[in-house]
Amino acid sequence: MSDIERHTIAVLVDNEPGVLARVIGLFSGRGYNIESLTVSAVSKDEALSRITIVTTGTPMIIEQIKAQLDRLVPIHSVHDLTDEGAHIEREVALVKVVANGPERRESLRIADIFGATVADTTIESFVFSLTGKPEKLDAFIELMRALGKTEIARSGIVGIARGAKAL
Amino acid sequence: MASEPMNGAQIVIKALVDQGVDVVFGYPGGAVLPIYDALFKQNKLRHILVRQEGGAVHAAEGYARSTGKVGVVLVTSGPGATNAVTGLTDALMDSVPIVCLTGQVPTHLIGNDAFQECDTTGITRPCTKHNYLVKDANRLAQTLHEAFYVARSGRPGPVVVDIPKDIQFADCPYAGPGNVKHKTYRPQVKGDTRKIGQAVEMIAKARRPVIYGGGGIINSGPKASKLFTQFVKMTGAPTTLTLMGLGALPASDERFLGMVGMHGTYEANLAMHECDVMLCVAARFDDRVTGRLDAFAPGAKKIHIDIDPTSINKNVAVDLGIVGDVANVLEEMIGIWKAEKKTVDKKAVAAWWKKIDGWRKRDSLKFNTDKKLIKPQQAIKRLYEMTLDREIFITTEVGQHQMWAAQHFRFEKPNHWMTSGGLGTMGYGLPAAIGVQLAHPKALVVDIAGEASIMMNIQEIATAVQYRLPVKLFIINNEYMGMVRQWQELLHGGRYSESYSAALPDFVKLAESFGAVGLRATRPDELDDVIRTMIETDNMVIADIAVDPKENCFPMIPSGAAHNEILLGPEDEAEKPVSEDGMVLV
Numbered sequence: 001m002s003d004i005e006r007h008t009i010a011v012l013v014d015n016e017p018g019v020l021a022r023v024i025g026l027f028s029g030r031g032y033n034i035e036s037l038t039v040s041a042v043s044k045d046e047a048l049s050r051i052t053i054v055t056t057g058t059p060m061i062i063e064q065i066k067a068q069l070d071r072l073v074p075i076h077s078v079h080d081l082t083d084e085g086a087h088i089e090r091e092v093a094l095v096k097v098v099a100n101g102p103e104r105r106e107s108l109r110i111a112d113i114f115g116a117t118v119a120d121t122t123i124e125s126f127v128f129s130l131t132g133k134p135e136k137l138d139a140f141i142e143l144m145r146a147l148g149k150t151e152i153a154r155s156g157i158v159g160i161a162r163g164a165k166a167l
Numbered sequence: 168m169a170s171e172p173m174n175g176a177q178i179v180i181k182a183l184v185d186q187g188v189d190v191v192f193g194y195p196g197g198a199v200l201p202i203y204d205a206l207f208k209q210n211k212l213r214h215i216l217v218r219q220e221g222g223a224v225h226a227a228e229g230y231a232r233s234t235g236k237v238g239v240v241l242v243t244s245g246p247g248a249t250n251a252v253t254g255l256t257d258a259l260m261d262s263v264p265i266v267c268l269t270g271q272v273p274t275h276l277i278g279n280d281a282f283q284e285c286d287t288t289g290i291t292r293p294c295t296k297h298n299y300l301v302k303d304a305n306r307l308a309q310t311l312h313e314a315f316y317v318a319r320s321g322r323p324g325p326v327v328v329d330i331p332k333d334i335q336f337a338d339c340p341y342a343g344p345g346n347v348k349h350k351t352y353r354p355q356v357k358g359d360t361r362k363i364g365q366a367v368e369m370i371a372k373a374r375r376p377v378i379y380g381g382g383g384i385i386n387s388g389p390k391a392s393k394l395f396t397q398f399v400k401m402t403g404a405p406t407t408l409t410l411m412g413l414g415a416l417p418a419s420d421e422r423f424l425g426m427v428g429m430h431g432t433y434e435a436n437l438a439m440h441e442c443d444v445m446l447c448v449a450a451r452f453d454d455r456v457t458g459r460l461d462a463f464a465p466g467a468k469k470i471h472i473d474i475d476p477t478s479i480n481k482n483v484a485v486d487l488g489i490v491g492d493v494a495n496v497l498e499e500m501i502g503i504w505k506a507e508k509k510t511v512d513k514k515a516v517a518a519w520w521k522k523i524d525g526w527r528k529r530d531s532l533k534f535n536t537d538k539k540l541i542k543p544q545q546a547i548k549r550l551y552e553m554t555l556d557r558e559i560f561i562t563t564e565v566g567q568h569q570m571w572a573a574q575h576f577r578f579e580k581p582n583h584w585m586t587s588g589g590l591g592t593m594g595y596g597l598p599a600a601i602g603v604q605l606a607h608p609k610a611l612v613v614d615i616a617g618e619a620s621i622m623m624n625i626q627e628i629a630t631a632v633q634y635r636l637p638v639k640l641f642i643i644n645n646e647y648m649g650m651v652r653q654w655q656e657l658l659h660g661g662r663y664s665e666s667y668s669a670a671l672p673d674f675v676k677l678a679e680s681f682g683a684v685g686l687r688a689t690r691p692d693e694l695d696d697v698i699r700t701m702i703e704t705d706n707m708v709i710a711d712i713a714v715d716p717k718e719n720c721f722p723m724i725p726s727g728a729a730h731n732e733i734l735l736g737p738e739d740e741a742e743k744p745v746s747e748d749g750m751v752l753v
């Protein structure tokens with residue numbers, strides 16, 4: 001299939017046990033792709049969680065995914081951020097680089113260029129924290145790998161629509 | 168409000184009674200003893216003791232599908248819950264409203280691999296519409312009412328409520344069903360009027376229309392079947408029904424083409440293939456119906472009405488999808504059709520009917536009779552003909568006999584035909600018949616069975632006998648898993664790997680040993696007498712009908728084939744071998 005699209009979907013759900021399992025089970029049971037999935041409580045009383053899913057599929061599959069999500073009982077609303085207009089996507093990466101000498105200095109310089117902050121340091125390592133679009137994180141991580149031993153932790157993508165309209 | 172404090176078990180009973188439940192199908196065990204104790208102390212709810220929990224769910228399905236009410240199941244933790252899984256999956260696939268209460272080990276033991284513990288909500292998550300684990304006694308009543316709401320609303324389905332034993336003992340507040348309003352689950356029941364108008368327009372302009380109705384019409388309630396029939400009559404459009412939809416349009420209606428799909432009639436399948444506008448009413452373009460997708464109704468504009476948005480554009484991309492309860496949508500369609508004084512293109516539709524009548528003349532359900540052997544189709548046809556004057560409900564097991572029943576038993580009303588369509592569960596028919604008989608004590612309830620399928624839940628004979636339910640088992644006995652054998656002939660060179668019924672019981676003696684009545688017919692001239700005795704006996708009957716073991720079920724659209732590649736009999740089979748793509752399909 002050539003018409004594979006990438007969609008970022010925001011799902012507001014009841015913050016109760018089993019909801020995440022329902023969502024993940026839906027994707028694995030029906031053979032849909034998950035490129036990234038994040039979840040966190042978002043309402044003041046912690047009653048609501050927001051799940052951000054990045055998925056790929058044909059337009060028919062994307063339509064199915066949204067309809068399938070929407071019919072899960074504890075789901076409040078499903079928003080296709082990709083379809084609904086301009087939106088922002090961000091991801092956080094924590095990147096540990098173990099290096100000495102010029103490589104160590106170079107890692108700090110590149111981190112500065114990318115706007116990453118130093119979250120932890122020892123004589124022979126840094127942990128950088130970088131927030132941005134996933135592609136920016138990819139580029140940063142690739143450069144760091146060239147400089148020494150690395151360990152990577154990424155948060156997965158969160159997204160939100162631009163403008164004054166709130167879910 | 169309740170004046171006396173109640174414990175969780177009493178609340179379960181009270182909630183069920185308040186939901187209008189009169190029968191519960193179940194099996195006791197350690198984790199539901201408090202609920203069984205509460206059952207013992209009351210007389211509003213009747214409990215039917217099945218012999219295996221799987222039977223409880225199928226019985227509840229039979230009850231639900233023949234009444235339109237929610238079927239209720241009560242089982243214990245661990246094996247009680249896991250045995251219920253097949254029935255729950257069956258109910259999910261066929262959209263049957265079920266509330267299944269499962270006992271659970273006390274909350275403080277959950278996760279400790281306690282005796283008879285299993286992760287019931289984890290196991291049943293993909294095979295229920297929704298499920299709950301009640302960990303807070305204060306939420307028990309509300310959860311139970313919510314479960315009924317979810318089970319019956321929108322596209323119906325099974326809901327599990329897992330209740331730990333300590334919750335059953337805990338004193339809890341009770342609230343009636345009136346106070347429950349679901350915060351997220353509100354299915355769309357009213358269709359989009361603009362789209363409904365478009366649908367009417369498309370049907371009025373059609374030259375070769377076909378209406379294809381499914382089980383959702385039955386699930387929506389008797390009103391939907393009435394409106395469906397009315398719309399079919401108004402438009403005069405050729406109409407076919409799926410396995411699950413049989414009864415939505417009276418089979419005697421001249422516009423009814425018979426069942427569609429893999430074992431549907433020649434005329435129904437060819438009409439689907441050659442139509443220019445298809446109106447799909449609450450069916451789901453199942454693979455048994457569509458055959459090869461890229462050759463499915465190639466020239467048709469397709470309209471799809473369904474209450475479940477996920478059914479639309481799932482298997483087949485349609486030109487117009489309308490989400491809503493089919494009764495609402497049909498009512499609006501009929502209103503618009505009348506208000507705008509629509510008519511079909513009479514000349515074109517008459518020509519279309521002429522073509523269809525040509526296909527009808529092939530008489531694709533015909534079969535040859537034999538002097539020595541009873542033909543399975545003949546047995547079912549005689550059962551149908553000899554019970555025309557009675558209120559009769561039919562359940563089936565799964566296999567050839569099921570397809571023959573769908574072809575040769577003709578249903579005039581909805582809710583009289585109970586079969587396992589989506590999941591294809593052998594062993595469904597007997598427990599389902601028990602559920603039907605409980606809901607309709609005076610009616611004749613017959614499970615058209617196969618000798619292999621019936622063995623899967625044979626223990627439920629005891630349930631029928633215990634409660635004096637005069638259920639009839641009409642066993643089409645060909646000493647084979649007939650459908651498996653038929654596929655082995657078609658796809659695997661006739662190598663009958665494990666598809667024969669060896670070491671069968673003597674069904675007559677088996678019946679007698681349970682306290683039921685056993686009958687047998689082995690020759691065509693014995694058939695009518697056996698059927699007559701069976702329907703006149705006010706007791707459970709097992710009628711063992713020995714049929715021609717070699718008969719296969721036709722017409723048949725082999726897997727991976729299109730509607731117009733339908734096989735009418737064994738002679739077609741040799742000419743049209745199954746494609747490699749078709750071989751891998753089920």
